[in-house]
Amino acid sequence: MDLLEYQGKQFFSRYALPVSQGFVAHGVPEAREIADRLGYPVVVKAQVHIGGRGKAGGIRLAGDAGEVETAADSILGMDIGGHTVGCVLVEEAARIAAEYYASFTLDRSAGRYLGMLSARGGVDIEAVAESDPGSIARIWVDPVESLGDAAARTWVRAARLDETAADELVEVLLQLYEAFVDGDADLVEINPLILTTEGRVRVLDAKVTLDDNSVFRHPEYRAYDATQPRDEREASAHALGLQYVGLDGTVGVIANGAGLAMSTVDVVAQAGGAAANFLDIGGGADVETMAAALRVINNDPAVKAIFINIFGGIVQGEVVAQGILDALDRVELRAPIVLRLDGTNADQGRAMVAPRLSEMLMMAGSMSGGAARAVEIAGSA
Ligand code: GDP
Ligand code: MN
Numbered sequence: 034m035d036l037l038e039y040q041g042k043q044f045f046s047r048y049a050l051p052v053s054q055g056f057v058a059h060g061v062p063e064a065r066e067i068a069d070r071l072g073y074p075v076v077v078k079a080q081v082h083i084g085g086r087g088k089a090g091g092i093r094l095a096g097d098a099g100e101v102e103t104a105a106d107s108i109l110g111m112d113i114g115g116h117t118v119g120c121v122l123v124e125e126a127a128r129i130a131a132e133y134y135a136s137f138t139l140d141r142s143a144g145r146y147l148g149m150l151s152a153r154g155g156v157d158i159e160a161v162a163e164s165d166p167g168s169i170a171r172i173w174v175d176p177v178e179s180l181g182d183a184a185a186r187t188w189v190r191a192a193r194l195d196e197t198a199a200d201e202l203v204e205v206l207l208q209l210y211e212a213f214v215d216g217d218a219d220l221v222e223i224n225p226l227i228l229t230t231e232g233r234v235r236v237l238d239a240k241v242t243l244d245d246n247s248v249f250r251h252p253e254y255r256a257y258d259a260t261q262p263r264d265e266r267e268a269s270a271h272a273l274g275l276q277y278v279g280l281d282g283t284v285g286v287i288a289n290g291a292g293l294a295m296s297t298v299d300v301v302a303q304a305g306g307a308a309a310n311f312l313d314i315g316g317g318a319d320v321e322t323m324a325a326a327l328r329v330i331n332n333d334p335a336v337k338a339i340f341i342n343i344f345g346g347i348v349q350g351e352v353v354a355q356g357i358l359d360a361l362d363r364v365e366l367r368a369p370i371v372l373r374l375d376g377t378n379a380d381q382g383r384a385m386v387a388p389r390l391s392e393m394l395m396m397a398g399s400m401s402g403g404a405a406r407a408v409e410i411a412g413s414a
Contacts, residue, residue, distance in 0.1 A: 034243050034257050037080045039122045041239030045221075048212035050205060052236045055124025064105035065098055067123040073097055074126040077104040081116035082262045084240070085157070089113045094126055116262065127235050132225035133194055134158050135206060136240075137213040140173060146213070148172040148180070150192040150206070155225035168192075180210040194228075201234040217247030266310065266333055273325040275312060282307025283411040284404075285330035285339040285368065287323075289314050289348065297342045300401055306408030309336045316347055323356035327364045337414035339370045340407035342400060350374055350382025358389060369393045369410055373403035 036044060042052040054071060057080065058064035068075045079091030086092050091113050093104035101123070111118045132155030140147035151169045153161045162169060170192035174180045185203045194202055205226065213221045222240040229235055248254045263271060270277030276291065284301050286308045288294035294313040301308045310330065314322045330336055343353045353374060369392060374382050383396060390396060397403030 034245055034261055035082050036241040036257060037260055038239050039080055040257060041241035044241055045212055045236055045239055048208045050208045050236050053124045053127055055122050057120050058123055059120045061102050061105045064121055064123050065101050068101040071125050075123050076126045077108060078122040079108045079113055079118040080120045080122055081113050081118055083114045083116050086113055127227060128230040129227050130230045131228040134224045135209060135226045136222035137210060138220050143173055145173040145175055150188055152193050198228055198232060198234055205234050217244045219244050270329045275326055278311040280308050280310050282309045283335055283337040284407050285309045285336040287312050287314060287326045288342040293344055300404040304404040304408040306411055309333055320356045320359040324360035324363050327360050331364055331367055336368050337411035338368050338407040340403055341370055341372045343374050345376030345379060350378035354382035354385040366393055371395045371397050371403045371407040373397040373400055
């Protein structure tokens with residue numbers, strides 16, 4: 034899951050990283066109250082799950098109460114790359130002498146953590162990587178050995194950051210590493226990490242992606258769930274406990290298992306169509322889940338055909354068939370279903386569905402055949 038900047042900074046501050054004092058406001062008066070409390074100047078920052086807020090006018094410095102009100106008023110409700118600004122972070126403004134870039138991610142092919150550090154921060158790092166690759170100093174850290182003081186110091190030197198701030202920079206990088214590892218993050222990125230005019234190091238922006246699978250170790254991460262960006266379909270699917278991702282096509286897809294669901298999206302594309310979604314109902318495929326899945330897909334106005342692709346492994350064909358039949362009694366379908374049922378006890382399952390076959394429920398003999406049929410129906414609808 035992706036954190037908003039203010040959440041990322043809260044996360045960082047648990048690891049003692051130097052973030053500026055600040056609070057979140059959902060309205061103009063609240064923004065002003067916070068600024069009055071912090072003292073001026075402050076910076077008012079749009080909180081959305083997308084970068085480039087500065088360029089879009091979503092970051093504004095304010096020297097007095099009037100400027101805070103004007104800034105908050107213009108930023109709240111603003112659209113930044115399709116994301117509507119619902120709240121702003123109001124924080125003490127820092128005076129910037131230099132802007133750096135620092136991040137840690139996982140380098141899967143190397144089997145190590147990858148740290149990136151650059152004296153060219155505050156701008157789009159992808160653009161820097163293109164135009165001036167030599168300005169990014171990379172370090173690969175063995176998870177077992179961890180990042181040491183000496184290695185961090187060499188890294189700071191390689192990135193040609195200000196030598197007089199080296200001690201503080203090393204400390205911040207070690208804290209960032211600790212946050213990345215101990216916090217089970219997939220990405221921690223500070224852009225910009227700044228040197229203030231007083232020669233101090235500060236975290237001015239925070240981009241953090243946490244590993245969803247680590248929530249059992251960090252129950253407090255559940256609180257971030259409420260602010261995840263989701264479209265309406267994804268939000269309702271999520272509320273029903275389904276693994277759903279909205280896509281742009283017209284064939285609604287239901288499959289059991291993430292791998293099969295992904296292949297199903299692929300075979301729909303190979304058949305010349307496009308999936309309306311990815312939906313994995315998991316191993317169980319019970320009545321409740323199937324009904325919930327059908328309801329979510331049925332609510333999507335773009336869906337013209339539904340392809341249910343089930344391969345019974347642990348789950349048996351009869352259970353799946355019963356789930357679909359019961360779900361059909363509960364959900365009034367707008368689009369026809371093409372069902373492919375294979376695997377354990379598939380014959381028994383298909384026999385149960387046979388009497389109910391109609392224009393609205395068709396059986397396919399294979400995965401590719403089912404995809405082709407669903408794409409054809411969607412195309413002629
Ligand atoms: P982004 O554009 O979404 O990456 O948002 P950032 O948080 O990185 O802010 C963009 C830019 O705004 C930074 O690179 C800074 O130049 C500027 N900025 C942000 N916070 C402050 C601040 O406290 N003081 C000053 N002077 N500039 C700031
Ligand atoms: Mn930034």
